[in-house]
Amino acid sequence: MVSRYGVKIRKREGKILEKMRARHACPKCGKKSVSRKGTAQWHCKSCNATFTGGAYEPKTQAGNEAERALARVNQ
Numbered sequence: 001m002v003s004r005y006g007v008k009i010r011k012r013e014g015k016i017l018e019k020m021r022a023r024h025a026c027p028k029c030g031k032k033s034v035s036r037k038g039t040a041q042w043h044c045k046s047c048n049a050t051f052t053g054g055a056y057e058p059k060t061q062a063g064n065e066a067e068r069a070l071a072r073v074n075q
């Protein structure tokens, strides 16, 4: 992703990208087999569950925080 923002922001964005690329625990089977399918879409390789959550990670609260942080930056 090409960032239009300053260095400080780019660092924060990098952390968010790191989070959304990481494997996450599945709320259904508990295995760390969940990967990001699209914006706020997640898929578990283990039990084949697809579910929505935060835009950047399945835990909605943290995802919302990340989204708010980016929204602030975009203003």
Ligand SMILES: [Zn+2]
Binding pocket: 026, 027, 028, 029, 030, 031, 033, 044, 045, 046, 047, 048, 049
């Ligand atoms: Zn699962």
